[in-house]
Amino acid sequence: MRFEKYIRPQNFEEALQILKSDQNSVILGGTTFLRLSDRKYSTGIDLSDLGLDFIKEVNDQIEIGAYTSLRKIETDPIINKNFGNLLPKSIENLIGIQFRNNATIGGAIFGRLGFTEIITALLVLDCELEFEENGKVDFNEFISNWNIKRDILKKIIIKKKQGKSSYKMMRNSSADFPILSVAVSNFDTIKIAVGTRPSIAKLSEKASQLINSDNNKINEAVNLITDEFKFGDDLRAGKEYRKNIAPILVKRALQEVLI
Amino acid sequence: MKLKLNINNRYYNANIDADESLLDVLRHLGFKSVKKGCDTGTCGVCSVLIDGEPILSCQFLAARAEGHKITTVEGLGEKADEIIDVIINEGADQCGYCGPALVLTTYAMKQELKNPTVEKINHYLAGNLCRCSGYEGQLRGIKKYMGVE
Known part of the structure; x- marks a missing residue:
């Protein structure tokens, strides 16, 4: 992928304003497609400074920031003690550790790529996505309809359940x-x-x-x-x-x- | 765009394109130990450490690397020699092309794995491809370095 400008916004308002005002801009995830795609964009928006790299337990749910790497999810103790290791198992064989340290869960979801195994796993959990503009959206609805294309995915919320x-x-x-x-x-x-x-x-x-x-x-x-x-x-x-x-x-x- | 990169605990100024990969910038700055293999995120020979974690520099933006600590094999110094020695002692240095990335990833693995096993080592190094396909010799040496029988 190619882009002429690189911007690292300092808040969500600024990031959304750039995304909305420039239809040829793109939010950068783990940039694993940097050399796999020849698509040209005007601006690459890097959300690294917006604190989206986290995994935390909040009451009866687990929240994963959109910029959390697949490797962090694979090795995180909170993730590993819930859902019978479903999420780590769906990640652990993807290319290599270096690749999974780059790739982010937000990029994996928003890309909606057929080979993305973590999407298969998340579909059988009780899962929501939180966007900056659209708020909370059911995960299955987003994957099935892809009705949100120009918004910022902030986090993935998974309800903890026994089973x-x-x-x-x-x-x-x-x-x-x-x-x-x-x-x-x-x-x-x-x-x-x-x-x-x-x-x-x-x-x-x-x-x-x-x-x-x-x-x-x-x-x-x-x-x-x-x-x-x-x-x-x-x-x-x-x-x-x-x-x-x-x-x-x-x-x-x-x-x-x-x- | 201009940026300042911390590479092996020294700062380097670079003038880069917005979409330039860290791999290309490192090689322009003279860090030729960082190899260009597939350039598509598959082979692992471009691996470097970002804040101690191995990543593929061919798919990591140079612009994003500003503010982080980048380590190439040159930055490991004697810690690299220790790994290189165990690999050479098994006759597994071969053509050497995958060597710097393998040494860096092995070093990161040693810091990360608390109870290493052969299975865990193989899993950790699955992203480091060797075009000579000499994995057995490399693994013998790395097992010794990791203290695994």
């Missing part, structure tokens, strides 16, 4: 992007998300509905997965291959959370 979760993925080599990712949680209800199809992760409706109505219907629920989701080809795997492994990963994850 089990499981994260499954398949990749060609240990530090590559995955060819499929699956997250399942069993807190108040069972939630199933399938990602890297290779399109962006999505929550299951039919399979989730069936397994919530009867926890013994694992095989029946798993059989719905291939019809419920669209799978595609990319350089890592073919559509048919993904279609075949998706039910297996979902079944394994369901068995883990229902034991």
